[in-house]
Amino acid sequence: MQLSTDAVVIREKKLAEHDRLLTLLTRDKGVITAYARGAGKLRGSLLASTEFLCYSHFQLFQNRDRTSVDRAESEAVFFGVRQDLEKLSLATYFCQLCCELVPELDCDEGYLRLLLNSLFQLERDKMPSRLLKPLFELRCLSMSGYMPDLVACCHCGNPPEGGVLFSPQLGVICCPGCRTQDIPDPIPLSPGVFQAMRHIIYSDFDRLFRFRLSDQGTAELGRVCESYLLAQVERMLPALHFYQTVCPPQKEQTPAKFEKEAPHGTG
Incomplete structure (x- = not known):
């Protein structure tokens, strides 16, 4: 099932070399844990939008008990x-x-x-x-x-x-x-x-x-x-x-x- 939502990354955990396990505070689904494959790659499309404190628009895929990040576009990163x-x-x-x-x-x-x-x-x-x-x-x-x-x-x-x-x-x-x-x-x-x-x-x-x-x-x-x-x-x-x-x-x-x-x- 596809899910589209805005969320802030409130926790991130590195998995393997380039993958991350994200905890997202979403606009309409409460707290969601999502697997972001390749999010740690320096030139990966998910790097900037899945870091801690990033506010992004997420496209998620839910399959049984697992949620994965398909795409994410950052809207605010709070550098300050x-x-x-x-x-x-x-x-x-x-x-x-x-x-x-x-x-x-x-x-x-x-x-x-x-x-x-x-x-x-x-x-x-x-x-x-x-x-x-x-x-x-x-x-x-x-x-x-x-x-x-x-x-x-x-x-x-x-x-x-x-x-x-x-x-x-x-x-x-x-x-x-x-x-x-x-x-x-x-x-x-x-x-x-x-x-x-x-x-x-x-x-x-x-x-x-x-x-x-x-x-x-x-x-x-x-x-x-x-x-x-x-x-x-x-x-x-x-x-x-x-x-x-x-x-x-x-x-x-x-x-x-x-x-x-x-x-x-x-x-």
Whole structure:
């Protein structure tokens, strides 16, 4: 069966001398593993379009349990990301998250849209990488069934006013006055970070990247979202560990301030 789709190469493994085994995040088929014969040849037609992070239009052939690449035409290669170690390590982490969270044969094109927009943001320096990381983590988790409930206190059911506590293990919030022992290790959220988390989860995609946080807010959001991800995935991803060595956490002393951008911002 022939299959035509757009996809980003989120993992590649060399086979033999010139062949590759590709993991593709597709527009309408979720994650697909495909065999690319001759993709490693220097003058081969598949070389440029099947490398890691390439966004290409693929012609695939599916035969029983095996999928092969017939043709591929590159549409974006993200040279700017590949040439910067911090950007490359973060992009690699995004791809590993997609391998971990995106279901096979999922028809939701939102995953590909999120990854592509994040790669473009990285390449063009539209959003700081330290802010882009928690945005991608929380949005991808929410899309794949791990959306936290940030609407109301899990005990009294009222919308939070003032301070709020967040449980990474349970993915719920509670008022400080409602805290009980059944809320394990709650993290206090500043108002700006709480607004940012709600924006990432609930906003339309066209407005997703249109906000900014202060340095302190970005550092706090990064810690909270990473804690939530690790609590849900229940293991340290190798790409996350490498990113942490390349880009260790920053400690800033300015207030956490959340600001939405004007409608003409990049999305």
